[in-house]
Amino acid sequence: MNNHKTVFSRLKIILICLILTFLISPVHAKLYVVPEHLKEERFQLLKALKANPSADTHFNLAMNYAYTGRIEEGWEILKTIETYDSEYASKVIQKYTTLSEQEPQEWKHPFKLAFGHYFNKTPQKAMSSFEKALELDPNNIWVMGFVAYLHAEKESYKTALNICNQALKLERNATGIHFVIAFSRYKKGDVLGALNSYFSYSRLKSLDEQRFKKEDDAFYQSLEKESTSTENASISIDNRSITTDNTSISTENQTFPTQNQSK
Numbered sequence: 553m554n555n556h557k558t559v560f561s562r563l564k565i566i567l568i569c570l571i572l573t574f575l576i577s578p579v580h581a582k583l584y585v586v587p588e589h590l591k592e593e594r595f596q597l598l599k600a601l602k603a604n605p606s607a608d609t610h611f612n613l614a615m616n617y618a619y620t621g622r623i624e625e626g627w628e629i630l631k632t633i634e635t636y637d638s639e640y641a642s643k644v645i646q647k648y649t650t651l652s653e654q655e656p657q658e659w660k661h662p663f664k665l666a667f668g669h670y671f672n673k674t675p676q677k678a679m680s681s682f683e684k685a686l687e688l689d690p691n692n693i694w695v696m697g698f699v700a701y702l703h704a705e706k707e708s709y710k711t712a713l714n715i716c717n718q719a720l721k722l723e724r725n726a727t728g729i730h731f732v733i734a735f736s737r738y739k740k741g742d743v744l745g746a747l748n749s750y751f752s753y754s755r756l757k758s759l760d761e762q763r764f765k766k767e768d769d770a771f772y773q774s775l776e777k778e779s780t781s782t783e784n785a786s787i788s789i790d791n792r793s794i795t796t797d798n799t800s801i802s803t804e805n806q807t808f809p810t811q812n813q814s815k
Contacts, residue, residue: 582724582725583725583727583756583759583760583763584621584723584725584726584727584760586620586621590616590619590620591620591767593616594613594616594617594620595771597609597612597613597616598613598768598771598772599775600612601613602775605636606636607633607636607637607640610629610630610632610633610636611629611630611633611640611644611664611667613626613629614626614627614629614630614633614667615660615663615664615667617629618663618667618694618698619660619663619692619694619695620694621693621694621726621727621728621760622728622760622764623694623697623727623728623731624731624757630667630671640671641668641671641672642668642672643668644664644665644667644668644671645665645668645669645672648661648662648664648665648668649665652665652684657688658688659685659686659688659689659692659695660685662681662682662684662685662688663681663682663685663695665681666678666679666681666682666685666698669681675702675705675706678702679699679702679703682695682698682699682702683699686699691722693719693722693723693726693729694726694728696715696716696718696719696729697716697719697726697728697729697731697732699715700712700713700715700716700719700729700732700736701732701735703715703736704732704735704736704739707739709736709737709739709740712732712736713733713736713737716729716732716733716736725756727753727756727757727760730749730750730752730753730756731750731753731757733749733753734746734747734749734750734753737749738750
């Protein structure tokens with residue numbers, strides 16, 4: 553009987569925590585703002601993916617999602633790459649190792665290299681690459697998030713949570729960071745803390761999804777208009793060509809009677 557009371561008490565505490573979190577969480581949180589150049593990069597990558605679905609176009613879009621906070625979406629895309637190229641992880645390692653040597657100050661190279669190592673099942677090398685990216689861009693909250701995630705995977709929960717707290721000081725509503733905190737707390741055995749963090753993450757993710765969907769839908773509509781405009785221009789050119797051909801034929805037909813009359 554006492555056990556049932558204990559379980560009931562814990563469930564009641566969890567429910568209260570969830571209700572309080574819901575009540576104090578802002579409905580319109582000030583979301584992380586994706587820099588314009590990275591937003592434009594995303595649009596170009598969506599366009600490239602639509603034109604040519606390949607391992608490269610999927611990977612590049614996944615990377616853009618990864619360093620703009622759309623961690624889960626990026627992860628889902630990464631999981632599909634093997635269907636296009638089963639050896640792609642090795643190719644990523646080769647490509648971005650070379651680029652890191654050629655352009656040692658570009659943080660994106662070791663960042664992308666880290667994913668090659670991770671999917672090649674060498675997490676320590678992935679950690680080293682993420683740490684190199686963070687060294688090159690110390691305030692990059694998303695690189696912090698991946699470093700923290702790998703620490704949590706190897707059960708260094710305190711280190712993972714410390715890194716996440718540093719990231720939240722830079723960007724309080726960094727959606728992906730709340731996900732890593734929830735993951736770390738859950739793995740640590742802190743169920744209540746994990747629920748609280750996951751609830752924060754879920755609310756921010758919902759707002760993020762609405763915003764990104766609105767942006768992406770607007771982009772696809774503009775792409776559709778651009779395509780329709782190009783097709784109409786092509787049809788117009790074809791029609792002018794047909795008109796020119798008909799005019800030429802008409803002119804030729806007019807010359808025949810003249811020739812006959814001269815005979």
